Amino acid sequence: MLRAENLFKTFGAFQVTKGVSLEIPTGLRHAIIGPNGAGKTTLFNILAGELKPDEGRILIDGQDVTSFAPDRRARRGLSRSFQKNNLFLSGTVRDNLMVADIVARGYGSHFWTRLSDNRRAREKTSAVAEQVGLAELLDRGVSELSYGAQRQLEVGLALMPDPKVLLLDEPTSGMSPEETGRMLQLIDDLPRDLAVLLIEHDMDLVFSHADRITVLNYGEILMEGTPQEVRGSDIVQETYLGGKAQ
Ligand SMILES: Nc1ncnc2c1ncn2[C@@H]1O[C@H](COP(=O)(O)OP(=O)(O)OP(=O)(O)O)[C@@H](O)[C@H]1O
Numbered sequence: 001m002l003r004a005e006n007l008f009k010t011f012g013a014f015q016v017t018k019g020v021s022l023e024i025p026t027g028l029r030h031a032i033i034g035p036n037g038a039g040k041t042t043l044f045n046i047l048a049g050e051l052k053p054d055e056g057r058i059l060i061d062g063q064d065v066t067s068f069a070p071d072r073r074a075r076r077g078l079s080r081s082f083q084k085n086n087l088f089l090s091g092t093v094r095d096n097l098m099v100a101d102i103v104a105r106g107y108g109s110h111f112w113t114r115l116s117d118n119r120r121a122r123e124k125t126s127a128v129a130e131q132v133g134l135a136e137l138l139d140r141g142v143s144e145l146s147y148g149a150q151r152q153l154e155v156g157l158a159l160m161p162d163p164k165v166l167l168l169d170e171p172t173s174g175m176s177p178e179e180t181g182r183m184l185q186l187i188d189d190l191p192r193d194l195a196v197l198l199i200e201h202d203m204d205l206v207f208s209h210a211d212r213i214t215v216l217n218y219g220e221i222l223m224e225g226t227p228q229e230v231r232g233s234d235i236v237q238e239t240y241l242g243g244k245a246q
Pocket of ligand 1: 011036
């Protein structure tokens with residue numbers, strides 16, 4: 001499904017990504033963990049197409065998308081949400097999802113000539129709002145939403161292109177326990193043919209929700225394995241978990 005081969009990225013003289021390879025098969029829940037500055041967000045930006053790797057390739061279903069911009073990559077099935085809200089605050093939930101639909105379909109300048117497609121867009125918008133727990137809030141202004149609901153909407157925007165692989169950058173950061181619970185439920189309920197790759201700092205969440213974990217350290221993969229393997233790894237315990245799983 002999603003395959004990254006031997007990615008390298010340097011900022012000035014600083015090598016931030018050093019030979020990272022990943023394979024995310026259909027439906028897998030895969031977490032990337034690592035200390036601050038390990039290169040997790042940089043890796044996400046490379047996978048999503050916001051940064052070009054110095055070396056290496058990214059393939060979706062066997063097709064090399066390394067040279068594709070983020071929107072083109074999203075249309076091939078790779079979509080991301082952001083760590084910071086990326087919402088159109090003066091609009092409603094529906095407006096935001098509709099705009100994401102326009103972007104996802106690549107309408108651009110043809111927007112006004114395609115309003116006949118409005119019905120399909122509205123149905124899609126309602127379906128995604130339901131998926132992210134916002135069906136009751138479709139006509140609510142985004143600025144009136146709670147922080148947790150805004151983050152749910154972020155996931156909704158990333159779902160609009162019907163991705164095969166969804167990249168979630170710290171989906172529960174800054175959330176209350178209640179909001180975290182809602183977000184986890186939402187992620188658990190996503191279709192099982194959708195692969196999810198997430199960066200996450202909350203170890204309980206990672207160990208209980210991921211099928212596989214990649215541990216990054218100084219831009220390199222320290223290890224990859226099941227939650228049980230990672231939790232039991234001496235090297236991960238020493239370099240990252242401070243000698244004890246948190
Ligand atoms: N555009 C850039 N120019 C220069 N250095 C950068 C740039 N982007 C990131 N870095 C550096 O690369 C390193 C990795 O950053 P990155 O944000 O990928 O790490 P991270 O693992 O996501 O960290 P965190 O957990 O704190 O979000 C950091 O030392 C950061 O300062």
